[in-house]
Amino acid sequence: MGAALGLPASRLPAQPRAAWLAAAALGLAAVALGAAAWRRARPRRPRRLQQVGTVQQLCIYPVKSCKGVAVSEAECTALGLRSGHLRDRFWMVTKKGGHTVTARQEPRLVLVSVTCEDDYLIFRAPGMDQLILPSKMPSSHTVHDCRLSGLDIKGRDCGDEAAQWFTNFLKTEALRLVQFEKNMKTRLSRKIFPAIRQSYQVAYPDCGPVMILSEASLVDLNTRLEKKVKMENFRPNIVVTGCEAFEEDTWDELLIGNVEMKKVLACPRCIMTTVDPDTGVIDRKEPLETLKSYRLCDPSEKHIFKSSPLFGNYYFVEKVGSLRVGDPVYRMVQ
Structure with missing residues (x-):
């Protein structure tokens, strides 16, 4: 009654004053909770879409270091591109102790092709009869402990x-x-590259689930080379046309089809780029040496990339979906 008469809270009797203070606290808490709920429910400020190019090619590399499979459309999952039973870098070759074998050690791996018919994968290589395997191995087969990039x-x-x-x-x-297999424990991006701030899952790719490179960047590189190289030397999942050379370095968040991706890291290049995709012969010099002449990182990032030149960019998938050749590539700008 005292509050109704307008008396200060300090002059209320002890019990009513405690009840008044408790009610006030509850009221303030309700307001705070309501504001927090409103902030969560409030839609994120719409981002402006700026078209920066068009998807020229989509490629899935089922076996690490083996030939890619060009597809006209693909699902984009958190672990990379998928088309039917073909999933990007879901198979790899290992040696004793489970250590990964790539074209860095065995360059002729790039001559192995993989296609999918019904529920079977068909492997082909020069001088070999084809190998036919089920797309999913029986659960009775052994699960090995493997080692990839130290993890x-x-x-x-x-x-x-x-x-x-x-x-x-x-x-x-x-x-x-x-x-x-998708129920297996993946590697964490931060353990592959501690400099990566975002935490995402990686299966057998080197660093990220999706790698993007522009056609213009390859054209620029080839103007500097005596012997031209192909896009296959660099093994991107998505090739973009209609932009300037190395413009992809400036793309942070992308929308392609209904897939949203966020850039996590430039792609540091190694001697794998010097393997001729047509012959399986490793050069160990070009195009790597030329890339080093003009594509080294900023000095402030040398602790991350060291002496590796940068060519293309890794992305992780923020929103899964599907994409196809011919899709516009949009940069999402706040």
């Missing part, structure tokens, strides 16, 4: 026939082919 990851064994096929083709020590 542990699992892989289900693809059987003795596949192991012998790769061993015979490369004429090397005993090899195994393993398959990643």
Whole structure:
């Protein structure tokens, strides 16, 4: 009653004053909670879309270091591109101890092609009979502990026939082919590159689930080379046309189809780029040396990239969806 008469709270009797203060606190808490809920429910400020190019090519590399498969459309999952049973870098070759074997060590891996028919993968390589494997390995096959870029990851064994096929083709020590399964534990981006602020999942790709490169950047590089190189030397998932050379370095958030992606890191290049995709012969010099002459990182980033030149960019997927060749590539600007 005292509050109704307009008396100050300090002059209220002890019990009513405590009740009044409690009610006031509850009221303030309700207001705060309501404001927080409103902020959560309030839609994010719409981002302006600026078209920066068009998708010229989509490519899935089912087996790490082997040939890519060009597709006209693809699902874009959190772990990379997918078309039917073909998933980007969901298979890899390993040697004793589960250590990964790539074209850096065995350049002729780039001559192995993979296609999919019904529920089977068909592997082909020069001088070899084709190898046919089910797209999903039986659960009775062993799951191996593998090692990729210094980190542990699992892989289900693809059987003795596949192991012998790769061993015979490369004429090397005993090899195994393993398959990643989506219920297996992935590698965390921050453990691959501590400089990456965003935390996302990575299966068998080197650094990120999607790699983007522009046609203009390749054209620019080839003007500086005596022997021209192909896009296959760089193995991007998405090739963009209709932009300036290295314009992709400025793209942060992208919308392609209904897929939203965010840039996480420029792609540091290694001797893998010097493997001729048509012959499987490693040069160890070009185009790497030319890239080093004009594509080194800013000195402030040398602790991240060291002496590796940068060519293309890695993205992680913020919103999964589908995309196709011919889709506009939009930069999302706040």
